[in-house]
Amino acid sequence: MNIGIIGSGGREHAICYKINKSNSSHKIYCFPGNAGTSKISTNVLINPDNFDELYDFVIKKNIDLIIVGPENSLVNGIVDFFENKNIKIFGPNKKASKLEGSKIFMKDFCIKNKIPTAKYIEVKDLKSAQDFLISSNFPVVVKSDGLAAGKGVTICNNTDEVLKDVKRILDGKFKSSKKVIIEEFLKGEEASYFVITDGINFKNIGTAQDHKRVGEGDIGLNTGGMGAYSPSYLIDDEVEEKIVQKIIKPTIDGMRKMGTPYRGILYAGLMIHDKEPKLIEYNIRFGDPECQVLMLRMKSQLLDIILSIFDNTLKEKKIIWEENPGITIVAASKGYPESFKNNVEIKNLENLKLTNSKQIFHAGTIKNEKGKILSNGGRVLNSTVVSETLKNARIEALDLLDQLDWENKYYRRDIGFRVIKK
Numbered sequence: 001m002n003i004g005i006i007g008s009g010g011r012e013h014a015i016c017y018k019i020n021k022s023n024s025s026h027k028i029y030c031f032p033g034n035a036g037t038s039k040i041s042t043n044v045l046i047n048p049d050n051f052d053e054l055y056d057f058v059i060k061k062n063i064d065l066i067i068v069g070p071e072n073s074l075v076n077g078i079v080d081f082f083e084n085k086n087i088k089i090f091g092p093n094k095k096a097s098k099l100e101g102s103k104i105f106m107k108d109f110c111i112k113n114k115i116p117t118a119k120y121i122e123v124k125d126l127k128s129a130q131d132f133l134i135s136s137n138f139p140v141v142v143k144s145d146g147l148a149a150g151k152g153v154t155i156c157n158n159t160d161e162v163l164k165d166v167k168r169i170l171d172g173k174f175k176s177s178k179k180v181i182i183e184e185f186l187k188g189e190e191a192s193y194f195v196i197t198d199g200i201n202f203k204n205i206g207t208a209q210d211h212k213r214v215g216e217g218d219i220g221l222n223t224g225g226m227g228a229y230s231p232s233y234l235i236d237d238e239v240e241e242k243i244v245q246k247i248i249k250p251t252i253d254g255m256r257k258m259g260t261p262y263r264g265i266l267y268a269g270l271m272i273h274d275k276e277p278k279l280i281e282y283n284i285r286f287g288d289p290e291c292q293v294l295m296l297r298m299k300s301q302l303l304d305i306i307l308s309i310f311d312n313t314l315k316e317k318k319i320i321w322e323e324n325p326g327i328t329i330v331a332a333s334k335g336y337p338e339s340f341k342n343n344v345e346i347k348n349l350e351n352l353k354l355t356n357s358k359q360i361f362h363a364g365t366i367k368n369e370k371g372k373i374l375s376n377g378g379r380v381l382n383s384t385v386v387s388e389t390l391k392n393a394r395i396e397a398l399d400l401l402d403q404l405d406w407e408n409k410y411y412r413r414d415i416g417f418r419v420i421k422k
Contacts, residue, residue: 004029005031007048010361013036016033075147095260103144114250118184118271118278129162140183140185153222188272188273191272197264207231207235208294213226221337224337228289243277326357329401331409332378332409333380333409360384
């Protein structure tokens, strides 16, 4: 079986790694992939948003299945394009992708389907923002309506901070949208709950907790994610039942009733307080870096689970997990998420001792003509370990990163600090 994977991040390397471990014989192509995927697949330098060029290659190489990693391609309609060509592609279509592509759409959908989430208002100018803040309690959360690579959310503690951030978004800080919402700040701890769905049935495909702030102790700017651990210690059987009944089922049923069945990975970003979950946001794909640790903990064959979406056998599937916990720690270029250097050589990767429970997943890396691996982005590597305890997993993950000869590396040493005993 020939398989195409869209994307170039740590999530896509982890998916590629997991599929490569499956029992069936297949050839994997990554569009465009990274230095890590090049070792277990064929990297193809085609822009995934150039659907026509991508289609020509898919036909040429007889690719049977396309798996879409990043949200941008999904929001841009890649699934619709290939479904119209009768090619199997895994992910939600363009309309369903609005659950992540537009926060205003998602909020309106939640109200219509009685899904618990933060109160909010769409503001179209500075005056409407000022008027709303008169009766608001601080802090509040300012969000860009569209995709922003994990950087479109700001927690503001006073009026000046809110107006400054609102103005930036209205003035076009993010290319995806000039719309902005202000919402109440929810108390509690964040957790991630993932399901795979065929539009009617669904299966839980993991839980995790990630750390979005760049600094240790969860301080500093928001990022796309600096690390994650799995399973989430917040989600017990009681909380999970509430997540399923109050959030997941109403979403899948609501999308179907709209005439837009949701098929693919649905990732609920949650705030949990006193065992009551509220929806912060929906993502329309695996999280990054959550996917990395989920793929290392999953004992079932990912490819079999994905294919069950197409042959209507998802309901019969049982997803089996490694009982031990796991962690992934993101090594970023120093300066991320602001300015940073690219093309800095990373040495000693080939000397790391990796196993089925200990991996380095590449994200922002490239291999130059001399075969050297260089940094090529903000988030560069993901050290991912499954071990008997989360504390041991973190120690081993940090040890891998400490061994790297890379002058520009930066990573948090406290991922999982809320649940790891000193």
